[in-house]
Amino acid sequence: xxxxxxxxxxxxxxxxxxxxxxxxxxxxxxxxxxxxxxxxxxxxxxxxxxxxxxxxxxxxxxxxxxxxxxxxxxxxxxxxxxxxxxxxxxxxxxxxxxxxxxxxxxxxxxxxxxxxxxxxx
Amino acid sequence: xxxxxxxxxxxxxxxxxxxxxxxxxxxxxxxxxxxxxxxxxxxxxxxxxxxxxxxxxxxxxxxxxxxxxxxxxxxxxxxxxxxxxxxxxxxxxxxxxxxxxxxxxxxxxxxxxxxxxxxxx
Numbered sequence: 001x002x003x004x005x006x007x008x009x010x011x012x013x014x015x016x017x018x019x020x021x022x023x024x025x026x027x028x029x030x031x032x033x034x035x036x037x038x039x040x041x042x043x044x045x046x047x048x049x050x051x052x053x054x055x056x057x058x059x060x061x062x063x064x065x066x067x068x069x070x071x072x073x074x075x076x077x078x079x080x081x082x083x084x085x086x087x088x089x090x091x092x093x094x095x096x097x098x099x100x101x102x103x104x105x106x107x108x109x110x111x112x113x114x115x116x117x118x119x120x121x
Numbered sequence: 122x123x124x125x126x127x128x129x130x131x132x133x134x135x136x137x138x139x140x141x142x143x144x145x146x147x148x149x150x151x152x153x154x155x156x157x158x159x160x161x162x163x164x165x166x167x168x169x170x171x172x173x174x175x176x177x178x179x180x181x182x183x184x185x186x187x188x189x190x191x192x193x194x195x196x197x198x199x200x201x202x203x204x205x206x207x208x209x210x211x212x213x214x215x216x217x218x219x220x221x222x223x224x225x226x227x228x229x230x231x232x233x234x235x236x237x238x239x240x241x242x
Contacts, residue, residue, distance in 0.1 A: 028235070032184070034155055034162040041155040043164065045182070047193050047218075049235060054219060056194050058179060061166070063153070072168050073177050097168075098175060114149070114170060 007069055007089070011042050011062050014083045018060065018076065019044055029055050040064040063097075068110050070097040081109065128190055128210070132163050132183050135204045139181065139197065140165055150176050161185040184218075189231050191218040202230065 012035055019033045029048035036042070044060040060080055061073040069089060074080050081094055095112035096104065104111045133156055140154045150169035157163070165181040181201055182194040190210060195201050202215055216233035217225065225232045 032162050033160060034157045034164060035160070036155045036157050039154060039156070041153050041166070043155060043166075045162070045164075045179075047182070049221065052221065054221075056179075056182070056219070058166075058177075061168070061177070063168075098177070100170065100173065100175075 004064065004067065007064055007067075007093075008037050008040070010084065010087050010089060011064060011069060012037070014080060014087065015042050015044055015060060015062065018080070018083070026050065026055075031059075065095075065112070068093045068095050068112055070095045070112060072097045074098065125185065125188065128185055128188075128214075129158050129161070131205065131208050131210060132185065132190060133158070135201065135208065136163050136165055136181060136183065139201070139204070147171065147176075152180075186216075186233070189214045189216050189233055191216045191233060193218045195219065 015033060015035070019031055023031045029046050029050060032045040032047060034043040034045060040063055042062045043058060045058055047056050049055065058073055059075040063070040063072055069084060071081060071094065081096065084094055085091065091108060092110045095110040096107050097112065099107055101111065101114055136154060136156070140152055144152045150167050150171060153166040153168060155164040155166060161184055163183045164179060166179055168177050170176065179194055180196040183201070184191040184193055190205060192202060192215065202217065205215055206212065212229060213231045216231040217228050218233065220228055222232065222235055
């Protein structure tokens, strides 16, 4: 397991790189980088207007919890987990939190413990 | 117009109060306070599981931009603008950003300028 400081740095670097790559991709829609290393929540939001339609959503949502990086939401095409792996984060320390806990052992990534733990039906 | 430092403090206080009030309201679903005073983005997220359904959403999203407080998204029942008014923020410095710019003059709140500016059809 890496140090918390290293994980914080990697998460912020990965989000910032993706933000810089994709900023300005949609006219009229603003990308927002939201970094809260005090509470360990890291997001990329989109907000604005596409013609007369309101755009207001979360593209990426990562947390650091109990020494692991939790991908709460991933709206990217390439999968942000790949960026984390490339920067040396071990698979066991990445939790694909959008998969239910009972499915996670089959992902090859970290397991982790949610407050509610949905069981297989 | 108040100072930026005051607005930053009020926004963080209002979000923190609402977070503390509603934390633990739904079993298995975590509320997350996300405060980024460096980039002036302030959010309240929910994340977790309701039975086998994934919950992952934004309850509140406030920004500070050009000396005004922008309410990008408000999923509360009471309307977070009321909390801002109670703490002395003038109406003209609150932008209901989920209303299109051409509608805003009729809200009694601040106008503001988006990157894209939807016109009345």
